[in-house]
Amino acid sequence: MLLRLTWLLLQKDLRIALRSREVFGFMLLFALLCVVVFAFGFLREGEAAAAQVPGALWVTLLFSGTVGLLRLFTAEDEGGTLQLAQRTLAGPHPLLLSKALMQLLFSGVTTLLILPIVLVFFDAALAQPGVVLAALALGLLGQAMLGALVAALLVHVRLREVLLPLVLYPLLAPLLIAGVRATVLAQAHAPAEALNGWLGLMLAYDALVLAVAPWLHARVVEV
Amino acid sequence: MTRLAAEAVGWAVAGRFVLVDVDLALAAGSLTALTGENGAGKSSLLALLAGSRKPARGVVKLDDVPLADIDAAHLARRLARLDHTPGLYLELSALENLKLFHGLLHPSRPEPAIAALLERVGLARRDHDRPVRGFSRGMLQRTALARVLASGADVWLLDEPSTGLDRAGSALLADVLDDARRQGAAILLATHDPALLPLADRQLHLAHGHVVATEAA
Amino acid sequence: MSTSSFQRPLGFLALLAVATALVLAALYCVAFVARPDVTLGIVQKIFYFHVSSAIAMMLCLSSGSLLSLVDLVAPSDRVDALARSAIETGLAFAVLVLTSGPLWARKSWGAWWTWEPRLTLTLLLLLLAAAVLGIRALAPDGTGRKIAAALASLAAPVAYLIHVAVAKWGGTHPMVLQGGGIQSPGMQITFRVALLAIALFAATLWTLRFRVLRLEQRLLNLQLEFSAQDVRQQREGGPT
Numbered sequence: 001m002l003l004r005l006t007w008l009l010l011q012k013d014l015r016i017a018l019r020s021r022e023v024f025g026f027m028l029l030f031a032l033l034c035v036v037v038f039a040f041g042f043l044r045e046g047e048a049a050a051a052q053v054p055g056a057l058w059v060t061l062l063f064s065g066t067v068g069l070l071r072l073f074t075a076e077d078e079g080g081t082l083q084l085a086q087r088t089l090a091g092p093h094p095l096l097l098s099k100a101l102m103q104l105l106f107s108g109v110t111t112l113l114i115l116p117i118v119l120v121f122f123d124a125a126l127a128q129p130g131v132v133l134a135a136l137a138l139g140l141l142g143q144a145m146l147g148a149l150v151a152a153l154l155v156h157v158r159l160r161e162v163l164l165p166l167v168l169y170p171l172l173a174p175l176l177i178a179g180v181r182a183t184v185l186a187q188a189h190a191p192a193e194a195l196n197g198w199l200g201l202m203l204a205y206d207a208l209v210l211a212v213a214p215w216l217h218a219r220v221v222e223v
Numbered sequence: 224m225t226r227l228a229a230e231a232v233g234w235a236v237a238g239r240f241v242l243v244d245v246d247l248a249l250a251a252g253s254l255t256a257l258t259g260e261n262g263a264g265k266s267s268l269l270a271l272l273a274g275s276r277k278p279a280r281g282v283v284k285l286d287d288v289p290l291a292d293i294d295a296a297h298l299a300r301r302l303a304r305l306d307h308t309p310g311l312y313l314e315l316s317a318l319e320n321l322k323l324f325h326g327l328l329h330p331s332r333p334e335p336a337i338a339a340l341l342e343r344v345g346l347a348r349r350d351h352d353r354p355v356r357g358f359s360r361g362m363l364q365r366t367a368l369a370r371v372l373a374s375g376a377d378v379w380l381l382d383e384p385s386t387g388l389d390r391a392g393s394a395l396l397a398d399v400l401d402d403a404r405r406q407g408a409a410i411l412l413a414t415h416d417p418a419l420l421p422l423a424d425r426q427l428h429l430a431h432g433h434v435v436a437t438e439a440a
Numbered sequence: 441m442s443t444s445s446f447q448r449p450l451g452f453l454a455l456l457a458v459a460t461a462l463v464l465a466a467l468y469c470v471a472f473v474a475r476p477d478v479t480l481g482i483v484q485k486i487f488y489f490h491v492s493s494a495i496a497m498m499l500c501l502s503s504g505s506l507l508s509l510v511d512l513v514a515p516s517d518r519v520d521a522l523a524r525s526a527i528e529t530g531l532a533f534a535v536l537v538l539t540s541g542p543l544w545a546r547k548s549w550g551a552w553w554t555w556e557p558r559l560t561l562t563l564l565l566l567l568l569a570a571a572v573l574g575i576r577a578l579a580p581d582g583t584g585r586k587i588a589a590a591l592a593s594l595a596a597p598v599a600y601l602i603h604v605a606v607a608k609w610g611g612t613h614p615m616v617l618q619g620g621g622i623q624s625p626g627m628q629i630t631f632r633v634a635l636l637a638i639a640l641f642a643a644t645l646w647t648l649r650f651r652v653l654r655l656e657q658r659l660l661n662l663q664l665e666f667s668a669q670d671v672r673q674q675r676e677g678g679p680t
Contacts (some may be wrong), residue, residue, distance in 0.1 A: 052338060084310055088327050166574070174604070201281045239663075
């Protein structure tokens with residue numbers, strides 16, 4: 001039932017996204033802009049640009065992943081559908097999961113498009129593509145779930161646009177640190193043992209967030 | 224038989240009580256009109272009755288069970304609400320909206336004849352498949368009414384349902400309400416529309432934070 | 441709520457008195473009992489308050505997180521006030537840690553700031569605590585409490601992971617307590633007195649905020665009760 005209702009809500013969001021297109025397009029443009037700004041800020045004559053890749057990549061994804069986050073839930077307010085979507089046979093879980101999946105889809109596609117651009121702009125190549133992609137997948141998963149939770153909690157709070165990153169970024173710190181470190185090590189051809197620790201940390205983080213977020217969400221919305 | 228009842232319900236906003244000791248009972252197969260000045264607390268009362276807000280005092284019961292003990296999905300199937308927002312996804316068509324809500328509320332029940340429902344509220348076939356964002360206020364209101372009809376709920380809480388409706392729309396609304404009442408629905412109508420008031424079995428007036436005048440229509 | 445605890449604040453006054461005495465004693469010890477560190481000089485004396493404040497901060501914030509979880513599971517005004525005052529006190533100590541830390545770091549590591557695990561965690565916790573308290577204030581009527589409680593309960597396990605992450609990243613914090621960096625008996629006594637003093641100081645602040653919040657809750661309830669009576673009176677006086 002949970003999966004069926006989640007799929008129903010996800011289908012609805014996909015259909016709306018395909019029709020309005022706005023959010024995803026801007027998210028992508030914003031990500032591109034982040035990369036450019038990074039190049040302005042950190043590239044210097046005579047220094048290897050490739051060293052900046054991990055930082056530029058992860059921070060770009062962190063920032064662009066915040067752009068459409070609140071919109072996922074404020075969109076439900078527009079036609080007054082939030083409560084209708086919360087009161088389902090599987091509780092409010094399908095709504096949160098469908099929003100997290102939407103976010104994961106958006107950020108996943110953004111990553112696949114922005115990664116080659118970063119490599120071209122910073123004149124670099126992936127040393128161990130498998131490891132970097134695995135780290136990115138783990139990072140985006142945790143970010144999507146936690147982001148959806150925080151957006152759901154803040155949807156009616158004043159100044160939510162400001163408060164969202166203020167809460168989200170410190171909570172995402174372990175993922176960001178681990179993601180950047182894993183990418184740095186992967187680029188330096190580090191052995192698997194060095195990488196596993198960081199990937200394991202990301203896995204633990206994702207497990208925690210996936211387990212706890214639905215419960216906290218249901219506890220707070222209680223409709 | 225009483226479907227929905229408020230017992231000594233109180234509601235406070237920013238440290239001040241707006242509603243105090245509100246008692247109200249909605250019987251099956253009855254239509255109750257609720258009037259009251261702007262700011263008297265009609266919308267708040269409807270939100271409390273719908274369980275969207277928790278009363279600061281007192282209790283709201285559906286079939287003698289406090290709302291707090293009823294699971295949200297069951298509440299959504301029994302109780303339909305129409306307020307100043309249509310409760311529709313603006314990018315979806317009327318047909319898609321109603322299909323979606325049916326899927327959410329009754330995943331295992333066969334779909335009702337949704338197109339027929341939309342025609343019942345006066346929405347022409349050519350309007351079934353275009354996004355409701357392009358609808359006028361009246362058309363949105365009609366679609367929202369179809370959502371209430373399609374929900375299969377037997378308690379209806381409607382806040383100014385004739386907003387934006389033309390004369391034909393109002394007549395149609397009256398017709399739909401009358402039908403629902405005959406089929407056993409308990410309906411509460413917050414309205415000042417003189418066209419709808421005569422339809423009510425009884426009229427309640429909200430003032431000084433509670434239901435003051437009760438008169439048989 | 442018992443009214444007597446507000447009318448007879450003897451326990452609180454006793455706590456205040458003991459805390460004050462201990463803070464003075466700690467200042468005396470720091471000034472006259474503990475000798476200046478051989479290598480670090482007089483700046484090392486910040487250590488006594490810096491480390492104690494950090495311990496007090498961690499205790500306050502972890503209690504705040506745990507109490508938030510309790511309030512989320514079984515809502516109670518008392519637990520809510522305890523949790524909120526704990527987070528506020530923790531925030532105050534986080535500010536103390538982050539002002540005393542760089543002063544010491546400048547002298548001992550030669551830099552005002554290093555991305556060292558405990559310092560980084562403190563900074564992130566400060567930001568989080570401030571955001572949680574802000575959300576509580578800005579959320580619409582009555583909803584802020586639950587939102588803040590949810591985020592605060594999530595913060596504790598995440599804080600642990602932050603610490604693991606930054607520690608793996610590599611740090612240079614002096615392992616004073618584990619490694620036994622303070623050898624002389626004077627230093628050890630001073631540290632113990634300072635730790636106790638700061639702990640009691642934190643407890644005093646926490647209790648004070650808790651009492652204020654409880655009074656606020658009581659005032660709000662009274663205000664509500666009066667407004668209800670007000671509405672009832674209007675009703676009887678007015679035309680029906």
